[in-house]
Amino acid sequence: GAGVSQTPSNKVTEKGKYVELRCDPISGHTALYWYRQSLGQGPEFLIYFQGTGAADDSGLPNDRFFAVRPEGSVSTLKIQRTERGDSAVYLCASSYSLSTEAFFGQGTRLTVV
């Protein structure tokens, strides 16, 4: 079956612009996670959802970052007023439940110029 799908795979944007990154989880997975990864580092937790609600958003770096999952399936990570330091690979993962293995997408490479 289909895995976790992230779109776009690459995004180049200008400093100060708004971007949206989309994640389509595996069908039936209730938990959804967002991470970001800078070169040479492990993935850094941002937020996770259980169903439609954000269960833990402690990793969001500031109020420019926001994520939604309105129907408990697709999720969108929104970044306002992008900065060059936001450049990274943004990874999405989903799992059947909170205690089962997570399946990751290929990521969206965001470059802010």
Add this chain to the structure above:
Amino acid sequence: DAKTTQPNSMESNEEEPVHLPCNHSTISGTDYIHWYRQLPSQGPEYVIHGLTSNVNNRMASLAIAEDRKSSTLILHRATLRDAAVYYCILRDDTGANSKLTFGKGITLSVRP
């Protein structure tokens, strides 16, 4: 979050066994030990996890010390495709906090 400590890197020869160590001296009773790996330009993928007993699956084996303060991921016959960053992660699978907290991992190189 309970922390893990891994060497930065390790080299192996193809078709030989590989033992990847992980120290987690502050592990709590409800923490499960998870291993994920990340191939170049890919998202992480699940490898194996366990609580107390040693675990085997088609990808690898996980040996857990009796005091649970350390564990070892064992790849029985390394292939070139096993070259990746391997992350050892503790997670309380019984609680409400289910996020995976990644460190820097150990980079495994496999020589042909």
